[in-house]
Amino acid sequence: MKKLLLTVAATVLCGGLQLTAFAGPNEDLKEYRDLFMKKFPSVPFQEFANGVYAIDKQQRANWEQIEEFPPYEPYIDQGKALFETAFKNGKTYADCFPNKGIGIADRYPHWDKKRGKVMTMELAIQECREANGEKKLPYSKGKLVSIEAYMAYTSRGKKTDVVIPTDDPRALEAYNKGKEFYFTRRGQLNFSCAHCHFQNAGMLVRTDRLSPALGQTTHMPKYRSKWGAMGSLHRRFKGCNKQVRAAPFKDQSEEYRNLEYFLTHMSNGIELNGPGARK
């Protein structure tokens, strides 16, 4: 364990960032937030929810125009219809979730102590289907993501609130695994996530401006013009892995769920504004 933290700290330090060696989630939160607030002093904390559009005026103007007729709207409608359609056994998704599944996106991802794993909303929707005798839906895009978009939509205005419980050491371990993933170089091109979204946030890769890690998870799932459709957070993870020529992991794999746990925790306190629209 000590070794893992050391590796993480060493990587971060090498990236030119002065982060504390043995920081826990609370210390991380403060440090990462300070780092981004310092890097982008004119961006108010809640604005980070808008990702790259919080820091790029020109792209923001285009995006605001797109938001007038949001490309994700039809997906919310489709998701709502699917959400409200009863399973063959007469039950619905609402029966699987607290508050009938409305306005609960702030509860994800969370540590499931009984099962010893990080639960994401997408996985919970899938498991709800299976528990009701329905067949699995593909992850990443399609109907499952539309349902997620609808559930995210009903949660707008709630705040990110990821808890790393202290009564189960495995929760901290999952968080730390996500953190290690984030700071580990991978792929032939040898990048860590942090190289692009910490160290070089705000810089340009050709014409792509790199968004800060802070706030990246608030607007998921998202419609992406490049995809011409909605996609999940894990779909984006896969894309970011592939572009550095690293093998992507599977949707809802332990690696990506832990990564989601770490990354979402960073945005605690930032309002949920999903689904989003991105370039």
Added chain:
Amino acid sequence: MRRIVRNLLLTVPALLLGGMLPAPPAAIADEAAMAKEGKSLAFNRKKGNCLACHAIDDGVSPGNIGPPLVQMSSRFPNKAAMRDQIWDATKRNPGTPMPPFGRHKILSEGDIDRIAAFIWPL
């Protein structure tokens, strides 16, 4: 024209510093041909894609993660040292985002030579 003169001025002492003998005309022609290939390799998104991070010469829409590639001969003692930066940038800066083009076999040794030939006189 000014640029050529500047490049010559920068290149000649550098060649001397690099401990190289005055190159025969054929070698100069080779070097020019290599530099030309190097330029297209450096700009090609599937090869060097150096423009992702560096402003270079007349490259279109460069990124700005790395410094503009200019005056290389005042930045490095010789071409080999600059080539080494391209081969594995983590040697000089362990936290660098610059991909280790040689160490990770992103580019062949020959292609790195060509890119170095292009970058060095800039």
